Amino acid sequence: MTFALEFTLLILLLVTAAGAIFVKDLISAVLLLGCYSFFLALVWAWLGAVDVAFVEAVVGAGLATVLFLLTLFGTAPKDNRLRRPPPPMAAVIALPLLGILLLYAANDLPEFGDPGSPASVHISPTYLEQSYSDTRTPNVVTAVLMDYRSLDTMVETVVIFAAGIACALLLRRQTS
Amino acid sequence: MIRPHDSIIVQTLGRFLIPVIQMFGLYVLFFGQYGPGGGFVGGVILGTSMILSVLIFGHDASRSQVAKKVLHGDGVGMLIYAGVGGLCMIGSGEFLNYANLEIPGLETASRRSLGIVLTQIGVAVDVAVTAVSIVFSLSAEEIIEDSLNG
Structure with missing residues (x-):
């Protein structure tokens, strides 16, 4: 049950983050970023970092959204469509490799909540x-x-x- | 320049919600020692309530005067925080070591608790003023010049 909740939250995080990048309308992107912050706050709370979750919900979803929207309204209103050049070939090849390398290195991290990890004994x-x-x-x-x-x-x-x-x-x- | 919102629903809800948000901000600020929260979050919530009043009632409304007056407090939060640190130095104490606060009748642990409360108020004031100040910077140049000069 816990695993299902965690899995759903991570998928929602990925979907909202990808949506904020790929959506054409900038106002939609800003609101999707707010949703992303709310899901991230839920993840922090689930991990036990309640203070961080509080800051993420208030600043990421509340204040940052307002600041982004005010910035958008300050620019020209017709300027809300972006033309995206295709990503360079080097990035398409190198970034997944970097991700695989990071996942491989993550095997050496201590388990979550491990009382013998360096962060817990210092x-x-x-x-x-x-x-x-x-x-x-x-x-x-x-x-x-x-x-x-x-x-x-x-x-x-x-x-x-x-x-x-x-x-x-x-x-x-x-x-x- | 932000104009008042047309909808009566938004105005009525704002009139009802803004005091509730401010009470919640104060609660988070002073409850930070006993639960999640603290100066940063409390300050952001207080600042957000003033931003909401500017967004709903516009720059010129009498309800937004508080937000405009808050702009004069730029740096007061820093002054409170560093001032508490400086007060700790009286009587050859260390900077920001609240155990050296010269308050008669309080033991060391209570002095440190008091120091935490005071510095949290400093952080909250600083964050709230900065949030309102950034929103005013983003939205209205001429209004700020008027309100600060005259």
């Missing part, structure tokens, strides 16, 4: 054991993000701020 047990007594914060993700790794989070905030400033500098022209 510092994660320390966080899981001590974060509540250290910070009184039941959500370990928040404790790691905002306390143990708070300098990283601060620089991420600087990145978002810089993105807003860059958009303002590029797009807000003086009309007078």
